[in-house]
């Protein structure tokens with residue numbers, strides 16, 4: 001990692017607003033000569049539902065992948081709940097984070113992908129209990145009780161004994177949502193979770209997510225092309241274009257009366 005990615009030691013115990021859960025500070029991400037995120041700074045408050053919108057290739061998924069530590073920023077820092085994702089404090093100094101630190105921070109973050117990524121050789125119940133048992137150290141009984149509650153929430157109680165291949169895409173995606181929530185993360189990242197579904201299965205998955213947004217205090221970061229869904233659940237919408245957030249505001253503001261011409265152009269193409 002280059003020196004300029006290391007925050008100054010003065011920032012080792014940064015004053016993080018009690019309500020702020022996620023903070024990107026001057027984050028730049030490049031793939032070769034392609035600068036995908038350019039000196040990006042933003043924060044997300046705890047409990048908020050934030051939707052990232054913008055043209056294809058504008059860097060939305062890259063934000064989620066950075067938060068999952070599937071990618072590392074070339075410059076800048078990312079904090080979740082005050083903890084640096086890519087650095088840790090050792091002997092009063094901030095140094096590049098080790099695997100253990102990254103695993104700890106990651107426990108706070110759940111992600112649901114476009115492809116459901118379930119374990120094909122495990123039944124539904126085990127798909128949901130596996131990580132709580134192996135990563136969090138829950139007993140099998142505790143994990144199963146948590147999984148049963150979540151299966152009820154996503155409307156799949158009667159399918160707990162099936163393999164993923166015996167379920168529809170929409171049902172598999174609802175299992176993936178339950179699996180992410182079983183870790184009780186503070187943040188749920190949703191990356192185009194309905195894009196791979198047949199159109200008739202989309203509504204069921206979005207309804208489950210609407211329910212979760214309404215009934216839990218989880219912080220959500222959502223990349224979606226489903227603009228009606230975005231309008232329904234979002235406390236805040238961020239419009240991305242070429243690696244920058246060009247406009248952000250309430251769903252009412254962004255969908256109803258955006259300031260930026262690029263936002264109007266984008267929305268008129270997708271709405």
Ligand SMILES: Nc1ncnc2c1ncn2[C@@H]1O[C@H](COP(=O)(O)OP(=O)(O)OP(=O)(O)O)[C@@H](O)[C@H]1O
Pocket residue numbers: 031034036054055056057058059060061062063223
């Ligand atoms: N692993 C990678 N290697 C090289 N380039 C990448 C990689 N991942 C993403 N990119 C590039 O980064 C840019 C931003 O991609 P990203 O997936 O974040 O965009 P997006 O806004 O989510 O787009 P979409 O709406 O199409 O999913 C694109 O130009 C993409 O080709």
